[in-house]
Amino acid sequence: MFKLTTLFFLILFVIGTDTFLISPLIPTLQHLFHIPTEYSGWMVGAYALGYALFALIAGPLSDSWDRKKVMLSGMICFSVSTMLCGLATGFWSMFLFRFLAGVSAAFTAPQVWASIPALFPAPQIVKVSGIVMAGLAASQAFGIPIGSHLASSHWSYPFFTIGACALLLAVFIFYALPELKPNQGPQTKTPIFSRYLPLLKSRMARRAFLAHFLFQCGFFAAFAFIGKWVTDRFHLSIDQTGSVMFFLGLGNIVGSFGGCYVIKALNRYNTLVAGFLVSIACFIVLPHLPSLAAFESVYFFIFVHMGIVFPLILGMLNSLNRAIRGTISSLANSIMYAATTLGSWIAGLIYAAFSGFYAVGIFAAVCFAGSLLSFIFSGILAGDAKPKKEPAA
Template sequence: MFKLTTLFFLVMFVIGTDTFLISPLIPTLQSLFHIPTEYSGWMVGSYALGYALFALIAGPLSDGWDRKKVMLFGMVCFSVSTMLCGLATGFWSMFLFRFLAGVSAAFTAPQVWAMIPALFPAQKIAKVSGIVMAGLAASQAFGIPVGSLLASTHWSYPFFTIGIWALLVAVFIFYALPEMKPNQVPKAKTSIFSRYLPLLNSRTARRAFLAHFLFQCGFFAAFSFIGKWVADRFHLSIDQAGYVMFFLGLGNIVGSLGGAYVIKALNRFNTLVVGFFVSIICFIVLPHLPSVTAFESVYFFIFVNMGITFPLILGLLNSLNPAIRGTISSLANSIMYAATTFGSWIAGLIYAAFDGFSAVGILAAICFAGSLLSFIFSGILARDAKAKKEFAS
């Protein structure tokens, strides 16, 4: 079990690091490739676009295939496409290779969340999910510093380094992961998107995924503008803002590793309610704090809550229909990236219109409140509690 937990941690760490890797490189690549400022963000957006689009396809396909082969193939392609980014000669080649990296990640990462409930006993799922989530949190904390350090020698080195690491993880997948063939082979061919019908036809699923969208939209709307806010409000340099992000990433790690113990003490419903209420209050007071230390301290709690709540939400979503966990995981990831794009866009408009972070904080608070209400009224929490009682008896 330790071997599989380590493997899943590394998969999420490598993919997460690549996601955040390009952020510190944008000014360098913009100058190198002569890219206008208004287009430079697409070097990040192309990755999210590839992920969001193909996650919808990857999930249904993976439910009918051996998950080990899907993850192995996805990780190898991820390794190759990431290393190709280091060979990019201009904007469009970088756009293409980043897009392909996002597509590869869309086939790889959702398999982790679909495999955990199948490979681990029920009482271990929350703990393992928290450790795996810590891999993503660690990439958030260390991705930007690692990228900056490697890029100080040459801008391509971060891509080659992560690509090589991804290839080593692929070897680990080949030797450590058991075959995971589908439980049932469909008698007749069905369209990819017909696999989503059980979710679309379920009121519980629709409301739960809406709650997931609002949660991610609120978090990433505020997250996208942390750097700009601390620069505008506290006059921090780019390097100093990076240290702020590093500290906040540690909060995510703390929440991920300690989440199972919190859930055990409070239960899932109370954990969700308390965490959301704390975050809502934090988002409202953040813009009015007098110092960067106070800002970091309060935002640290938000990231701790993110580390606890995110794997909890994914666990709830995967409980909707155990037969299509790959579809559920891919849809959840696709929604997350769509929410990231939408939330960042709306937050940018609000930040410019109201000249500050106050309105963005209120937007995040409203999204979290809507998410909590949607989770409660979906009935997924009550159903999860009932399932646990039946399992215990």
């Protein structure tokens, strides 16, 4: 099972690198393509928009098809569309190619999360999910800085490199991943969008997915403009910005690998509440910090929190209905990228309107507060909130 864990780790690493790469490149591409600040967030949002729209289709389809074929096709298309980004000649061509890359990723990444419960025994699922999530974290710690350093030579090099790596992974998928044909049940004959009805009818599911949306909206609104803010505030070059991203990504890796131990010690309820409350305080103070070192230290904690709670949230959502895990995984990813689209767009508007990051930090804090309340009132954490009874003597 080691090779499958490695494969899933690398898939999330490559897709995550491509997802977040635009953040440190925003100042360069903004200057190159003559894009005003209030529209620059759409270079992040285009990818997220393609992902958000097509994940809604990819999820139900994947519950009826061989997941291996879906993952393989998605990775090949992802490779091609990412390399096309390196050939973009302006804002609209970049928007189109980023949109297509997001569509391709929507048919690939959710299959990873949906495949883990099918391929690994129950006791290993949490551990494997944490390792795979570390691939996403590693993309921030290593992929983005490497991409930033490549971009210091020419902005297109990261896109060509990521596209080539994705093509190699497609070969790996073809030879290493077993067929994952669906169980033939009533859900496989249900119309695509009707498979969302059990989730839409559940108050717990509605509130849990709303909480997921607010969490991602706040985080990615702040994340999308980290590169621009540190460039404006501390006058960093693109490779220096990549080094900042490396340090923050380490926080995500720490959270991903250590999250299972934190949750075991505190339980899910206390982990979410404590992490969200401290993160809210961090977003509020971030814009007022006097030095780059202080900024990195505070944001490091936010990324640790992200690494802990993201796989936890996906695990909770997938437990809502075990018969439609592919649908749930894709809906969760679709919501995440819809939140990325909205968050990066709003962040661009308020960054330009208020000439700085402090309004973005407040927006992120408000989103996190709403997310925490939605998780609590959804009831999905009810069992963890109750104190455990001591055994009778």
